[in-house]
Amino acid sequence: MKILVVEDEKGLAESIVDYLSKEGFTCEVANTFWQADEKVSLYQYDCTIVDLTLPDGEGFGIIETLKKIAATTGIIIISARNTLEDKIKGLEIGSDDYMTKPFHLSELNARVKSLIRRRNFGGNNDMIWREIRVQLQGRKVFVNEKETFLSRKEYDLLLYFLSNIDVALTKESIAEHLWGDHMDSADSLDMVYSHIKNLRRKILERGGKDYIQSIYGIGYKFAAS
Amino acid sequence: MKLLEKTSRIYLLASLVIYLAVGVAFYWIIKYMIYDEVETRLKVEMRDFETFIHTHDTWNNNSYFVENKIEVIPVYGEYDPSVIFKDTLIQNRYDEGVGPFRQVTFYTVIGGVPHRVAIRKSMMESYKLIEAISAAMITFLGLLMISMFLFQRRLSGKLWKPFYDTLARIKEFDLTQKEKLQLPQSEVTEFSELDDVLKKMADKMQHDYTSLKEFTENASHEIQTPLALINARVEQFIQSKDLSENHTYWIEEIYHASRRMSRLNQGLLLLAKIENQQFTEAEDMDLTDLLKNKLADFEDIIRHKEIDVEMNLGGSFDVHMSHALADIFLNNILSNAIRHNLPKGKIYLESETNLIRISNTGHDLKADPERLFERFKKESAGSESVGLGLAIVKQICDNYGLAIEYTYNETIHSILIRPEGQEGNG
Structure with a gap:
């Protein structure tokens, strides 16, 4: 590319x-x-x-x-x-x-x-990373081929992570990705935290591994190890 | 009052006074001349009479066939031998009418006896003459006045036309557009000077406006680019595996500071743009509708903060404004109501025709509510906000003729919006 x-x-x-x-x-x-x-x-x-x-x-x-x-x-x-x-x-x-x-x-x-x-x-393919498969067209997420139901924001968050594997992401960039840049407040960072918590829980529920690491003071990283 | 109307009025009033004075003076002059003439003739007759008496020493009324013209009455006792002219009315011989006469009275001695003699002359003809002349004069003066008035009106209308043309062009002139001010050329020196001065001023204003606009845009660009670089470098830096706790703390600070600065820059740029009226496109919209839609954008955070939103929307609030600004406007107000809300607090959205009230629960207000609209005024120091949100809201209100009020009572903060000039009835 x-x-x-x-x-x-x-x-x-x-x-x-x-x-x-x-x-x-x-x-x-x-x-x-x-x-x-x-x-x-x-x-x-x-x-x-x-x-x-x-x-x-x-x-x-x-x-x-x-x-x-x-x-x-x-x-x-x-x-x-x-x-x-x-x-x-x-x-x-x-x-x-x-x-x-x-x-x-x-x-x-x-x-x-x-x-x-x-x-x-044409947005028709799937995004696959380890046990996680995202069917882009239907906005569906499968972990170990079992569908997990994510909210709109959780789906966006997962996609953002999958686009930035093994990269330290700041909380601010995640908040901006999810809500746009007009929503700048301490609250949106709290919301990032709660969405990440939910996403992690939903992946774990389907037998996935916990790939979301938090980096102290900075944000999060989606990585294999 | 229009200039033409004003000059017409002054002209009409002045000419009325002048013509009236002229008319009165003319009347008196004619009258004086006629009296002078009549009196001269009376004096001649008086002398004739005295010559006659002097020669004949007798008088017989019959010898003078015109009745009433000479009246001779013997006087007994004291008398004042002076000559007096006066007006008198005397009955006509043939009809019942009474005619005006001028009469001279004097004393003379006839046959050794003093007599008072009155000689009269009819003024009938003279009065008719005066009447005729006056009537003619009033007619002519009136006609003159009307024609002069119409002429003056036409003339000043014509003379001032370049001025009105210029005025119309200035009214149409839009500073924010690229078109230069075009003014019609006038033959009158003053007007062409005025046009030149106006053209120069307009060009200068346009030039200043453009350079200010370019400056703010360039300044913003020049600032945003290094900020983008800082952001990018920070993002690269945090990818390092071996960051100590101190490092991450510093990095976070740098990152936050640069983001704040970027926000500040964007906010100030936006304010400058609104102030310079650079948002020229506008459309009709209903703020109430927009508010409903806008609320959906905040759904997540409202749920997250467990804020209870109570809506009581009715009526429409029609405005004609830039869509982008309307969006920023409601966004800032709503995010303010959410940001400064208490956890599990409340937001009340109320509206009726041409009135929107957005209230929220919140902490006690320490500052003067009206001062919150000033730039960089914020309640909680060190918060994420840069303190421009409400200043932008206020500026938008000022630009589009909206009045905004911040009120606060018993932990409820309210922002009230309505069209300007409708304060105090809601």
Whole structure:
């Protein structure tokens, strides 16, 4: 899976590449508009992450070029601008997702994966990790092939974990993933805790292992050991 | 009062006074001249009479056939030998009417006996003349006044037209749009100067507005990008396996601080945008409906905090505002009601036509309720909130003509929203 990261802030681009590489993606970086333009014309990518504000142009231009030559590439916009007009424009010209800076790398990762899944399998495949199988289309979860009934948020939480295996996730990023960024309060962190408790219990009930580890002061990690 | 109406009124009043004065003066002048003429003739007759008496030393009324024209009465005793002019009314000989006469009275000695002599002249013709002249004058002055009035109206209407055109253009002018202010060129120096000044001002305002807008956007971008970098680096950092307790504590602090700063930046940017009226798109919507939908977003947290929501919604609250802002508006109010609620507390949502009241149970309020709408005012120091939520709510209210009130009694905090100008009847 090849990903192009178009971002002029070198440190941020590096972080994204670093994070996504660990998840098994092959990443390339373009720091300027022209670099990006050249790369999308020459190579084929599964997903492109585009920053809108570039020193020598608007990210929208790259998206337009991409749509012309490689319509199957998934596009995620990352931008500091969070106006509705930008979001609407981004979606209108064919991007798949819009993330406002600052964002969580884990969230970006989850969205890239979900986008690729949708692009490649039409969301029709199952996500399997050890004894856990998630049937994406029916939003059903099986542990040891026994169905476990999760609430909407618990399902979202599990999917978020499965997209970020063996990665330390902050409580805040989980809360934001589940309720959006407008719900910022100590309460939402409590809610994260209670949802995690329920998810863990439901997996254990079906004979699954406890994969959710809590990391003191930071958050949680979904890992085999 | 409109300018044209005002000048018309002043003009009408002034010309009325002037014409009246002119008319009165004219009347007196004519009258004076006619009297002067009549009196001169009376004096001539008086001299004729005296010459006659001087020659003949006798008078016989019969010798003067016009009746009443000369009256000679002998005087006995003391008399004042002065000449007096006066107006008098005398009966006509043939009909019953009474006619105005001018009469001169003087004394003369006829046949050794002093006589009082009165010579009269009919003023009938003169009065008719005065009447005719006055009538003609009133008519002409009236016509003159009306035509001058109409002329003046047309003239000032024409003269002020560029001004009204300019006014209309300014009214239509929208600072937030990119179109420049276009004003019609006028021949009148003052108006073209006015137009030039206005154009300059509008251009400056537009320029300032755009640069402010760009500045806030750029500033936000410039701040969000390093924050994104901090966040990303922290996320990478926490993946390390060997973090000591101290490290995680520091990292958590850095992470929290950067997130707070990001929120603060977004909040301030939003406030600036609302203040600059950058949310120009607007649609009609019912706030009550929106409130119902919005509540669903908070379902999880309401259940989690075991808050009891009591709804008593009726009537509609129609507003014309940006959908994004309406969403932020209700979001902030509701999340405020939840955040500052007690565990197992209550939220009351009440509405009637053009009135929404959102109340919640909560801790005692230490600050002045109205001051909570100020920026960075928060009840509990160090909480997750940055203290901009209610300031944003207030700003939205100010922009869309809504009045908001925060009241507090016996652990119930209420926020009351209604259209401006309807305070005090709900």
